Amino acid sequence: MNTTLKRLLYPTMAIGILFASCNKSENTSSTKETTEASTDVLAETTFDEVQEIADQAYDLKYLGLKDIEARYNDHFGDCVTVTLDTTVMSRVMTIDFGEVNCLCRDGKYRRGQIIVTFNGRYFQPGTVITHGFNDFYVNDNHVEGLKTLTNNGHNDAGFMWFSIIVDGQITLIENGNVINWSADKTKTWIEGNGTPRRNDDVYLIEGSGTSSNSNGSGFTRLITNPLRRELSCRWIVSGTVEITPVNRPFRVLDYGDGSCDSLATVTVNGETITIILR
Numbered sequence: 001m002n003t004t005l006k007r008l009l010y011p012t013m014a015i016g017i018l019f020a021s022c023n024k025s026e027n028t029s030s031t032k033e034t035t036e037a038s039t040d041v042l043a044e045t046t047f048d049e050v051q052e053i054a055d056q057a058y059d060l061k062y063l064g065l066k067d068i069e070a071r072y073n074d075h076f077g078d079c080v081t082v083t084l085d086t087t088v089m090s091r092v093m094t095i096d097f098g099e100v101n102c103l104c105r106d107g108k109y110r111r112g113q114i115i116v117t118f119n120g121r122y123f124q125p126g127t128v129i130t131h132g133f134n135d136f137y138v139n140d141n142h143v144e145g146l147k148t149l150t151n152n153g154h155n156d157a158g159f160m161w162f163s164i165i166v167d168g169q170i171t172l173i174e175n176g177n178v179i180n181w182s183a184d185k186t187k188t189w190i191e192g193n194g195t196p197r198r199n200d201d202v203y204l205i206e207g208s209g210t211s212s213n214s215n216g217s218g219f220t221r222l223i224t225n226p227l228r229r230e231l232s233c234r235w236i237v238s239g240t241v242e243i244t245p246v247n248r249p250f251r252v253l254d255y256g257d258g259s260c261d262s263l264a265t266v267t268v269n270g271e272t273i274t275i276i277l278r
Contacts, residue, residue, distance in 0.1 A: 042170070046168075050147055053095060054114065075110075076105060079102040080097055097111050097136075115133065130148050144170075159188050159193075164186070164207070177214055179213050180211065186207055201230075202228065202229065202230050205239070206227075217246060218246045222241065225239050240255070
């Protein structure tokens with residue numbers, strides 16, 4: 001396969017908290033102080049996996065690859081249909097999960113549509129890819145907004161890099177809270193672009209984001225050390241993010257020392273709490 005068609009993938013993960021203490025009041029305090037990290041990961045994950053789904057759909061529909069399930073983190077289910085209209089410019093690809101919940105192979109329920117448009121060859125320099133939604137839900141959380149990816153070609157170091165803008169909203173089924181999520185990031189392909197294999201690809205992610213929620217909470221986030229995403233590993237292996245909630249102290253989310261594991265830490269007010277990335 002042409003290596004320029006290899007996919008940008010973002011980590012797909014949810015977050016759980018691991019507490020060393022059994023003291024109830026300490027656990028309640030720790031949970032409160034890691035809430036923003038949980039919201040950050042939920043928002044990031046939800047919009048990141050939209051691009052993974054679009055890339056998988058493109059390969060499946062346009063390239064006709066038969067081993068798609070083995071090659072990618074599969075977010076599809078048997079109820080998904082993909083249509084690709086190449087008679088118009090921009091191209092339009094519709095990924096339809098149906099009107100009722102579809103259990104996908106990654107264990108999540110989805111329904112509704114992801115609408116993808118692209119104004120050039122998919123993932124070629126200069127191409128702009130947009131991801132929109134039509135009554136789209138993930139685990140009954142309503143996802144709205146727009147994600148735009150621009151292929152900027154190669155930087156001065158010779159690496160292909162991409163700009164990513166997200167302006168989205170997630171309405172949570174459990175409490176009706178609305179998460180308004182904005183992100184402005186870059187992703188640089190630093191290893192593996194000379195081979196047809198996916199699992200040797202490595203990306204560095206930089207940028208910032210903000211969240212304002214209907215319950216009055218919110219935060220800003222800044223990647224202070226680039227997040228290293230190795231596609232041979234399920235999780236981000238290193239990098240740090242500063243998360244600053246409204247009227248509360250900032251906390252640092254640290255993905256580790258480069259080891260491929262599901263552990264990260266959140267440090268706030270001098271206390272470091274271990275979390276699990278699922």
